[in-house]
Amino acid sequence: MAGMSRTGWLVTAALLALLAAILFAMGRPPICPCGTVSLWHGIVQSNQNSQQISDWYSFSHIIHGFIFFGLSRWLMPSRPLWVALALAIGIEGAWEILENSPIIIDRYREVTMAYGYSGDSILNSVSDTAFMVVGFLAASRMRWWVxxxxxxxxxxxxxxxxxxxxTLNVLMLVAPVEAVKEWQAGG
Structure with a gap:
């Protein structure tokens, strides 16, 4: 499989910039309201979760990339890699926009372990999407079973x-299970 073309990299950068612009127009904070920028934040129940460059949920976004790559090769196998990636960025970006809307923020607060969740910073949303890109491109280079x-x-x-x-994040967002919520809370 051929790698990314120059066009692909330009489209990727443009789509990430568009995502940042939309989130900015939505009033999302550019960086953590705490005023710091960190490469990693590993405390889930804190005001910096989903605010920094990476966190525990970055692993999920890499998996999104794996999934989007697999689906793209199944549903549109003859399309160039950059076209499939652009579509994946569009889907991931749409999720980041939806995830930062009041309806999803409130849903997370209500049914998941994300107590006090207030949405993502623009830095975190763009980074999440970049992690998806990393997963997508990695999957394009690996055997499916790897x-x-x-x-x-x-x-x-x-x-x-x-x-x-x-898996649990999707389950708890779509069909919450009280026993899972209690277990996640340490009960």
Missing amino acids: TVLIAIAFELFTLWTIRDNL
């Missing part, structure tokens, strides 16, 4: 470390 094993490892690692992962 990608699946890495995704499972990420899911198990974050489950063990923070009692949350992509």
